[in-house]
Amino acid sequence: MIKRIAILGATGSIGTQALEVIEQHPEKFEVEVLTANNNANLLVAQAKKFIPNTVVIGNKEKYSFVSEALASLPIKVYAGAEAIAQVVQMGTIDVVLTAMVGFSGLKPTIKAIEAGKSIALANKETLVVAGDLITKLAHEYKINILPVDSEHSAIFQCLVGELNNPIEKIYLTASGGPFRGKGIEFLRTATSRQALNHPNWSMGNKVTIDSASLMNKGLEAIEAKWLFDLKPEQIDVIVHPQSIVHSIVQFEDGSMKAQMGMPDMRLPIQYALGFPDRVKSNFPRFNFLDYPALTFEHADVSVFRNLDLAYLAMQKGGNMPCVLNAANEIAVDCFLKQEIGFVDMSEVVEKTMMSSSFVPMPSYDDYIMSDEEGRRIALQVVSKMR
Ligand code: MN
Secondary structure, eight states: OOOOEEEOOOOHHHHHHHHHHHHHHHTEEEEEEEEEEOOHHHHHHHHHHHHOSEEEEESSSGHHHHHHTTSSSSSSESSSHHHHHOOOOOOOEEEEEEEEOGGGGHHHHHHHHHOOOOEEEHHHHHHHHHHHHHHHHHTTTOEEEESSHHHHHHHHHHTTTTTTTTTTEEEEEOOOTTTTTOOOHHHTOOHHHHHHHOOOOOOOHHHHHHHTTHHHHHHHHHHHHHHHTTGGGEEEEEOOEEEEEEEEEETTTEEEEEOOOOOOHHHHHHHHHTTTTTOOOOOOOGGGOOOOOOBBOOOTTTTTTTHHHHHHHHOOOOOOOOHHHHHHHHHHHHTTTTTTTTHHHHHHHHHHHHHOOOOSSSOHHHHHHHHHHHHHHHHHHHHHHH
C-alpha cells in the first residue's frame, strides 16, 4: 500500500531530505501536499517534479507567482496559514510530516490530528509549546505521533517490543555543537557564522543556533517528556561529540538500549514515514574503524545556561515552556540579525520567563496569548540591550 504524504515545510532541511527519501521509494510513498512559508521558487520546482494534488505557499504575496508557474499542471494552489491548516485535513492524506519552523506548527498539527492523520513530527516546538494539548488529542483521536527528531526516533526505536516495560530513564545525546568546550569569554564574541557551522549535522538555521546554545537539547528534553510520558528527573542529557549513539533508554532491570547510526536525518525521516516497516536504503553505513572511540561527557550548564532554563520551564509546567519557546524564537532571530550577542540569548529567555504571567492549566487560547506575550517581553528585553 502506498502512503500518501503531506509535507509542511517542504523547502526546509527536513522537507527536502524527506523528498529525497520519497523519490527513492515511489512504490511506498507518494507526495499529496507540499507547503512552504516563503521559498516560492523551490516550492514550484518541487511541485513540478512530484506533481502533488495540492501546494500551499504561506506568504500570500507569492500566490500569483506560484499559481501561474503551475497553471498548466493538475495541481491546486492555495496561499496563507489558514489554507495550510485546512489542507492537512484532506481525505487523501495518510501521514502529515510537520517540518515547519517554530510555533507556526501548532495549529496545522492540531487540525491534522483532529482529521485522524498520523503525524511524523519534526516540528519539536509544537510539543514544547502545547505538549499536554497535543498528547491528549492524539489519545482522543487514536493517532500515532512518529518522532522525526533523531534522538526521539532513537528512543522510539528502542521501545519497539517493550510495550509493558516501564522506562527507568532516558539519555538524550547531544553533539555539543560547534562551541563544545568553549568558555564564556569565547561565547561573548561568538558570531552567527561560527554558530551556524555545525560539526556533524546539516540542519536549518534555527535548529543549528539552538544546537550551538544547547537550547535544542532543552527543547528536546521537553519534547521527550510528552512523547514518552516521562518526569523531568527521568530525562538526562549526555554530550556525545561523534553523534553516532542517537539516544539511550534504560529499563527497570538496569539494561540499556541505544540506537546507533550515521548522523543522517534521512534515516529518522524514513523510519517515521515507513513505520512500522524498515525500508531498504543505500545511505552510507557506519564503520567502527572510522570511529575507534565513542566518547561521552557532561554538558557544561554553567556556560550553556539554556539547558537549565529549559529544565526549569519543564518543571514549572503550564505555559512556561511556551514562554521559553517564544523568547527563544525572538532571541535566535535577533542573534541571527546581529542585534544581540550569543550569550545574550540566555538572558533574553531568562528575563522573559521571569516577567511573563504564569498559567498553570492553559487552554489553546492561553497558549496563543502566552506566545504573544512572551514575544513582546523578549523584544523589550532585546531593545534594552542595544
Ligand atoms: Mn535532535
